[in-house]
Amino acid sequence: MTITPTQLDVDAGILKSASYPRLRYMGSKYRLIPHLAAVFGEVGGDTALDAFSGSGVVSYAMKAMGYSVTSNDFLAFPGIIASAAVANQKTVLNKNDVARIIGPAADDRDFISRTFEGLYFTGSDLTFLDSAWSHIDLLKGTKRSIAIASLVLAAARKQPRGVFTFTQLRYDDGRRDLRLPLREHFVEAAAEYNRIVFDSGRQCRATHSDVFSVDPRGYDVVYLDPPYAPPRDDNCYIKRYHFLEGLSVYWRGVEIMEDTMTKKLVKRFTPFSYKHTIVDALERMFEHFRDSTIVLSYSSNAVPEAEVITKLLRSVKDEVEVRTIDHRYHFGTHSAAARRQAVEYVFIGR
Numbered sequence: 001m002t003i004t005p006t007q008l009d010v011d012a013g014i015l016k017s018a019s020y021p022r023l024r025y026m027g028s029k030y031r032l033i034p035h036l037a038a039v040f041g042e043v044g045g046d047t048a049l050d051a052f053s054g055s056g057v058v059s060y061a062m063k064a065m066g067y068s069v070t071s072n073d074f075l076a077f078p079g080i081i082a083s084a085a086v087a088n089q090k091t092v093l094n095k096n097d098v099a100r101i102i103g104p105a106a107d108d109r110d111f112i113s114r115t116f117e118g119l120y121f122t123g124s125d126l127t128f129l130d131s132a133w134s135h136i137d138l139l140k141g142t143k144r145s146i147a148i149a150s151l152v153l154a155a156a157r158k159q160p161r162g163v164f165t166f167t168q169l170r171y172d173d174g175r176r177d178l179r180l181p182l183r184e185h186f187v188e189a190a191a192e193y194n195r196i197v198f199d200s201g202r203q204c205r206a207t208h209s210d211v212f213s214v215d216p217r218g219y220d221v222v223y224l225d226p227p228y229a230p231p232r233d234d235n236c237y238i239k240r241y242h243f244l245e246g247l248s249v250y251w252r253g254v255e256i257m258e259d260t261m262t263k264k265l266v267k268r269f270t271p272f273s274y275k276h277t278i279v280d281a282l283e284r285m286f287e288h289f290r291d292s293t294i295v296l297s298y299s300s301n302a303v304p305e306a307e308v309i310t311k312l313l314r315s316v317k318d319e320v321e322v323r324t325i326d327h328r329y330h331f332g333t334h335s336a337a338a339r340r341q342a343v344e345y346v347f348i349g350r
Helices: 007-017 030-043 057-064 076-087 095-102 111-115 123-136 141-158 182-195 237-248 278-288 306-314
Strands: 047-050 068-073 205-208 221-224 293-299 320-328 341-349
Touching (some): 007 030, 030 341, 047 057, 068 076, 278 306, 293 306
Antiparallel strands (some): 293 341, 320 341
16 A cells, blocks of 8 residues: 655654754755655655765755665765664763773774875874774664764864865864864764654664665555766766775775875766766666656766656656756855756656
8 A cells, every 4th residue: 555645744744854964965965855745745655765866955855754664875874874874763872981982092993094195184183083993993783873973973073075086184274173172073073973862663774785786576656866977977976975985884895096186986877877888778767666756866067868767767657747847956176166056857757
């Protein structure tokens, strides 16, 4: 039986999401939650998949609306964030947990201090990251996820524009986030994640997988927000957030490109980032999730055009609706950057 969320459910999704910790993230949907919640309220359903969860805010809104949500992402750190904020129903970091993590180191590790000396953060901030991880490695389960999510949020907020494509404070505008030590950022971030924990009464999960490896069965609604392929260059999240990805796993199981100034990670290919592979990727993805209601976000400043996406979606769905929302993205090198202003398309295939 398909369940239709009520207006109260939609309002709950919007209201709770307003308190969700804000991670500056390329393509973030924080500002679009009211529009997306309204769409989810219309299409109904009981189970939902957020296949490219990113910051996790859409998954969290769907959880607040009463969905049983699976939150998935290609990268490790969004999966950890979703484990802390979406799958988590009751666990928080208590005062003793936080005090231990920001206190004296549990061992003498110094990988971050050595590897990133002179990059991104001060020596004391880098030392804190090593020290924090010496305690995080002793944690298990959801507490570990909350601690890592808080560390990731702290690092993202301390870095100008939240990306790690440059190493100097060229964008230092004097704001508080850039002055606050990472130790204090962590304390604030942990408090923010603690505040949003709630028991929805529905099972929610967090997974870390390529979208084509996700089992498509059992979802009434599938929300898709893949990387938007730009007309030029690429849209590589690893290139911009490699430090956060490495930090979330203490650089275990990832490969640093030692010849790069910014200590990038080796890219994992995704066909959604490139204009010559995006059309085929969208077509395969729609086919993969053809048995669910599909809600797709896409931007007008990317390829392919809306007409092409509509045609692809109609190959698996009888009814396709396209809505447009004026939207200004956070990502851009300055406030007047033309590519920041765009129309956000929401495609609905039933």
